[in-house]
Amino acid sequence: MSNTSTVRVNAGVPYDVTVGSGLLSGCGSRLSRVISPCRMAVISDSNVAPLYLKTAAESLEAAGFEVCSHVFPAGEQSKNLTTLSGILEFLAEEHLTRRDCVAALGGGVTGDMAGFAAGCYLRGIRFVQLPTTLLAAVDSSVGGKTAVDLRAGKNLAGLFLQPSAVICDTDCLKTLSPEIFSDGLAEAIKTGMLFDRDLFWQFDNARQNSGIGELISRCVRWKARIVEEDEFENGPRKLLNLGHTPAHAIEKCSDYTVSHGHAVAAGMAIMARASEKLGFCQKPVAEEVEKILVSNGLPTGTDFSASELAAAALADKKRSGSEITVVIPVEIGKCELKKIPVTGLEELFRAGLEG
Ligand code: GLY
Numbered sequence: 001m002s003n004t005s006t007v008r009v010n011a012g013v014p015y016d017v018t019v020g021s022g023l024l025s026g027c028g029s030r031l032s033r034v035i036s037p038c039r040m041a042v043i044s045d046s047n048v049a050p051l052y053l054k055t056a057a058e059s060l061e062a063a064g065f066e067v068c069s070h071v072f073p074a075g076e077q078s079k080n081l082t083t084l085s086g087i088l089e090f091l092a093e094e095h096l097t098r099r100d101c102v103a104a105l106g107g108g109v110t111g112d113m114a115g116f117a118a119g120c121y122l123r124g125i126r127f128v129q130l131p132t133t134l135l136a137a138v139d140s141s142v143g144g145k146t147a148v149d150l151r152a153g154k155n156l157a158g159l160f161l162q163p164s165a166v167i168c169d170t171d172c173l174k175t176l177s178p179e180i181f182s183d184g185l186a187e188a189i190k191t192g193m194l195f196d197r198d199l200f201w202q203f204d205n206a207r208q209n210s211g212i213g214e215l216i217s218r219c220v221r222w223k224a225r226i227v228e229e230d231e232f233e234n235g236p237r238k239l240l241n242l243g244h245t246p247a248h249a250i251e252k253c254s255d256y257t258v259s260h261g262h263a264v265a266a267g268m269a270i271m272a273r274a275s276e277k278l279g280f281c282q283k284p285v286a287e288e289v290e291k292i293l294v295s296n297g298l299p300t301g302t303d304f305s306a307s308e309l310a311a312a313a314l315a316d317k318k319r320s321g322s323e324i325t326v327v328i329p330v331e332i333g334k335c336e337l338k339k340i341p342v343t344g345l346e347e348l349f350r351a352g353l354e355g
Contacts (some may be wrong), residue, residue: 005217009142009162009224011231017142017166017224019216024055024130024169028063031103031128034165037064039100041091043114045074048106048132051175056105056130065101068094072113076256079109079149081157087117101126101164107133107180108140108260112158115146119161129163132172134184134212135261138191138219139240141166143227149256153315154248160232170213182297183261189292190242190268191219193285197333203292238337242327243267246302246349249312253304265298268329270352275328277351280338283331306353310346 004020018030031040040060044053049071057067070090072083091102104114104127111129118127129141147158173181185203192200199218223240230237247267250258258266272289275281290300302309313324323339326348330336340348 003213005213007217007220007224009220010228011144011162013162013164015163015165017168017217017220019137019168019170019213019220021170021213023167024052024172025059027056027130027167027169028059028061028065030167031060031165032063032065035101035126035128038066039094039096040065040067040103041094041096041100042067042069042103042105043087043110043117044069044071044105045078045107045110046071047074048110052105052130052132052172056103060103074109076109076149076251076260079113079147079256081148081150084113084116084148087113088121091117091121096121096125098122098125101128103128103130104141104163105130105132107131107136111136111141112145112147112155115144115161115163116148116158119146119159124161126164127161129166131166131168133176134173134181134216135187136184137168137170137173137216138184139187139223141168142220142223143237143240144231153252153312154256156315162231168216170216173212178297179259179262183259185296186261186265186268186293186298188215188219189296189298190240190264191222193268193289193329193332194239194242194327194335195222195333200288200292200332203296236337238325239327239335241325242329242335243269243271245313245324245326245345246270246309246352249309249349250302250304252312252315253308258302262299263302265293266300266302269293269300270302270349271327272329272352273354274348274352275330277354278348280328280336281330282334285329285332288332289329301353306346306350309349313345313349314342 147155247263
């Protein structure tokens with residue numbers, strides 16, 4: 001297929017991310033090139049399964065996989081130990097063995113939970129990602145982070161497990177609501193802010209869906225580069241958490257009614273304003289970031305106070321003793337990691353909220 005592109009992720013165990021139109025109906029034969037036919041447990045949610053499960057299952061079966069499927073209620077509120085336990089019990093009831101495989105068909109929540117289940121079932125079986133949202137396509141399906149939320153905060157239990165393959169059918173993005181599509185735009189804009197000024201400015205007067213495959217591949221190439229350098233997030237991979245410290249706090253404070261992408265957008269704007277106000281920027285960034293976020297239907301702030309956000313963030317896994325690592329925008333296309341005392345977090349958030 002001419003509009004298909006492949007990005008190799010040279011993690012500890014390398015794999016390909018294939019992006020293109022119409023790939024879901026051929027996912028079985030594509031996967032059979034890396035995984036010999038086995039039982040394939042497709043994990044999906046109640047929004048995605050009615051749209052795409054049949055297509056995926058038929059393709060997998062045609063390629064010789066024996067398919068079983070488990071569907072959980074859609075939404076971040078499902079990303080918890082109870083849903084994870086339901087997936088694990090399902091894998092056990094279906095007698096999946098270590099030769100078998102899990103497929104995550106859906107967005108970030110599905111990928112995180114299906115990957116986590118695959119990583120701990122029988123001490124680890126293989127899994128593949130079939131992302132159906134823009135957020136999963138540009139970010140969460142690549143790099144092997146899996147997790148569930150705990151009462152204390154977001155993504156606090158999880159493990160690293162690289163998928164054996166990622167197949168992203170860009171046609172699946174056509175059924176996304178503008179709100180869910182813009183969640184993914186936030187993570188793509190993040191990639192531009194971190195590494196790629198040209199990519200960032202492509203979101204000026206966003207042309208949704210035009211060249212979407214190219215946009216996804218470009219984000220995935222940046223992500224692959226970082227994951228190859230630092231698979232287990234001991235250093236530069238922390239950059240990918242730009243905006244995520246305030247974002248996770250916003251999500252938690254809102255009881256997960258604010259979506260991840262929208263929270264990341266607000267978080268990036270908060271960090272850009274804080275960086276400017278506290279003198280960390282080489283060039284002004286806040287106005288440019290706000291402009292791009294607003295023109296893509298994304299928020300640039302929150303009603304939660306600095307003290308509420310700081311209290312929520314201090315349960316964040318990125319805290320290390322009395323310090324926390326935050327990602328500071330220094331100019332569009334360049335950010336830096338900075339360790340700050342946890343006691344300084346509220347002041348940082350206050351600076352970012354006030355602008
Ligand atoms: N979503 C950030 C990462 O994968 O590291």
